[in-house]
Amino acid sequence: VAFSGEEEGLFGSSHFVNNPPIPLDKISAMVNMDMIGRLNEEKSLTVIGAGTSSIWKNLLNEKNVYDFKLSFNDSGSGGSDHQSFTNRNIPVLFFFTGTHTDYHKPSDDAEKINLSGQADVVNYVYSIAYAIQGAENKPDFVKVEEPAQRNVPRSRVTVGTVPEFGYNGNGYKVSGVTEGGPAAKGGMLAGDIIIKFGNKTVNNIYDFMYAMGEFSPGDKVDVVVLRDGKEVTLNLELTSK
Template sequence: MTSNTMKRNAFIGITLSLLSFYNAGAQTISTTDIKKHITILASDKMEGRGSGKKGGELAADYIAGQFKVLKLVPKGDAKGYFQYFDVKNSSTHGAVDTTNRTTKNVIGYLDNGARETIVIGAHYDHLGMGHDGGSLDISPLGKIHNGADDNASGVAGVLELAKYYSQNKEKEKVNLLFICFSGEEMGLLGSKYFTDHPIVDLSKIDCMLNMDMVGRLPENKTLIVSGVGTSPSWGNILRKYESDKLKASFDSSGIGASDHTSFYLKNIPVLHFFTGSHSDYHKPGDDADKINYVGEQIVLQYIIQVISDIAVLPHLAFTPTKTNSNQSASVSMKVTMGIMPSYASDGNGLKVDAVSENKPAKKAGVLTGDVIVAIDEHKVTDIHTYMEALNFYEKGASAQVKIRRGAETVTLTVQF
């Protein structure tokens, strides 16, 4: 062997060793692990993960077990991972279980010795066996609602981000608090309980990042990001990480039908990540085999890039996006149309993502994909003006609902 050959082989050996070293130290998001988590959480064994029910308890145990493996600091009650609270379903629609139950949030902490903390959250509960209301199935009772996208996908995101940061050799300049909430489907009960009984100083929470239904990135590769108006810093961060693999559609509001709302109402900047609704929403067909696992991996990599920018900024300024009267209006509504509204808005109406069976909208002829632009004289531009409009009606009343359907405009009579 010549000296040149020996030098070349030595150089190749050193190069391969360095590549091995850097690859070993680099953390990646694994589609295999995403699939593992969702398959377990959305299995029939979990019985739909009802809050305070057997399946929900099994899901909480699974999440806590993953936090323990990652050596996250327990931040629940009695130095454990669980924060306990009571729930009772207040729904009056259908055969609903209204028993008092105890359930729990699952909380793990990564202490990087920083002043600021980012909350990374998702709800792990779903609709159980159809006895807690909320199902869009015609006859839901006794059917397992596995909730693979809603919201085993978000929980898998929390677990993968927890793994990424707990194993990362370079610690972020923020602490990370990972929370999987229960009681979300009953009205954001777990996140409200946490923000009313925080285990860290709320003034030191930099922001809350919420993942709810991130498992079905569509063919157009659009991720819906809500809450961009809750801090002036968001605009400078979110656009720069778009690529040919992911586009972002932005909504300014900090109020929406998920757990980030509880943090927004405490004046904390929020972002909500959502890949869109679909025909399996709140139905037994939301199963693990329909998840876009590569798509979720892309979403999580996007969130990691966003966190890298947040971590080096001063404490994020909070800006309100809607007055709290919108939230109270949504609570006091006496009627419902029975639709799943889109939370992404261009200001030109409210898109209907799904229509519930045997509800006023379905009976009136409203279709998935319709865009509601007015209810009687009340103009509808987004989810907030839609909720405000419904606040004017009592049960038994009727309304003329103006809808944009493709290139035509139709008016339907809705009987509440």
């Protein structure tokens, strides 16, 4: 199924679960592929929703004959269409090769797709889907405890970071920085973990977004990151989105 309206608020997948063509209790799982075309040299593959069934991690490791460097995120939440199914207590798996500095930009051109890597991801996902449909029993659903979320004010600024969505630890881990953006100019590096933004402690991506909402373009802010286990303070000048 190809869902439309994902960027506008999961409109397509929400309509599907609210008007299902088959009873929802007949659906074994939802397997989602969203941004699988940029497999890197380390063959890093993030699987979100890995905690939504007790069988997922064993199955994912068993079928990994492609030597992917797998990163599991237990949560079934996130900004893609699997979220609509998690909300209906359906186990999900979301496969994702990671964000990149061309994300949502005209520079995200077709020649930058890792075609052989994408083929490996698709074949891997196929083997998992085939195993699910051939199993005697449906995967069980496990409700994953999610971090507390709060209303996030609309931010007028950008920092120019790319989040590491497979990260499960404390803080906001940066997988990359946008060239020429505030983070890059301020000395932030891929792999840094933001633990404080201004006077706000950052425990997760939601804290980070909330903290950004308090600033205006042109403001300067001290940002504390963990780098190689040590705290480093950076000063960033924020720009408008």
